[in-house]
Amino acid sequence: MDTTYDVAILGGSFAGLAAAVALGRSLRRVVVLDASTPRNAPSPGAHNVLAQDGAAPADLIAAARRDAGKYGVELRTAEVASAEGCRDAPGEAFGVTLTTGERLTARRLLIATGTVDQLPQIPGLAEHWGTQVLHCPYCHGWEVRGQRIGVIATHPMASHQALLFSQLGQVDFILHGEDAAAHLTADQRADLAAAGVSLVESPVAEVTADGTGLTGVRLASGEHREYGALTVQSRLAARAEVFTQLGGTVSENPMGTFIETDQRQATAIPGVWAAGNVADPAGSVAHVAAAGTTAGAALNADLIAADVRLARAGSA
């Protein structure tokens, strides 16, 4: 019996599972290999997810796994250590090795391994990531509406984030570190002032909390400022190790690193697709699920085209 999968999907969160459903419904033999660390796990609820607004990320993923399982997709909790293309059939066959040493083969790979949020190193900050330390006004802004919000500026895009959150609450723009002040242009200062955002020209020494949660920040000057929520711009590092092992190179934009794809989610490496935050750092759940569905359909069409080519060559 041929034990080769049609597609091995690396990463089984919103992008990977959307692709798995499209492929499973096309009667493809699919394995999803997932280390079970979805990016929004720290958050109590996912918002802006049509018809599922506020559902817990784990519940959404469990439901998507049930959907994929209905169509015969093999769902495995496993971490991929490496992958390599087959020399005899470039772009047509891949070996995948798990951290346990187990080896699988697949005709195509879909990389849906997501991204890592690298947070500024401020004592007390990481503990509140996803609950009161936020990055996205569309994901969590409504939940902190009307509150005092401290935007900790460590990134060139921080002033954009401050303007977005100023629609929701009273925003302070905290210049954390020399770079932050240097990045802020006169034009941006004028925009922030016009939007009613106050500048705080001191780095943050620590994030403060009591038994109920985050209470604010202590500045390097010693002053304490009370906030209901803080925002930061994490730097996004694509989990692209397998792609680089296969010979790919990652690209970079102001948000972080990512794998470039075409509109059908194909990468520059024949036989390798990428979808979700690993290819689109700005994508939220709805965007990455759409990209996964696109990738699933494109992979199925690509496999059909390969089989048709082979059959025609055989009958010629």
Ligand SMILES: Cc1cc2nc3c(=O)[nH]c(=O)nc-3n(C[C@H](O)[C@H](O)[C@H](O)COP(=O)(O)OP(=O)(O)OC[C@H]3O[C@@H](n4cnc5c(N)ncnc54)[C@H](O)[C@@H]3O)c2cc1C
């Ligand atoms: C705190 C927070 C809150 C958010 N809230 C919202 C929200 O309210 N609404 C919204 O629309 N979006 C929200 N987002 C964005 C959302 O989390 C992402 O859009 C989404 O999770 C991206 O899905 P993905 O499938 O691309 O990757 P991920 O969700 O990051 O999943 C990648 C999966 O791949 C697995 N993986 C990685 N490497 C390997 C490997 N080598 N082998 C096997 N498996 C591997 C991981 O374990 C993980 O399960 C939030 C993000 C954050 C950080």
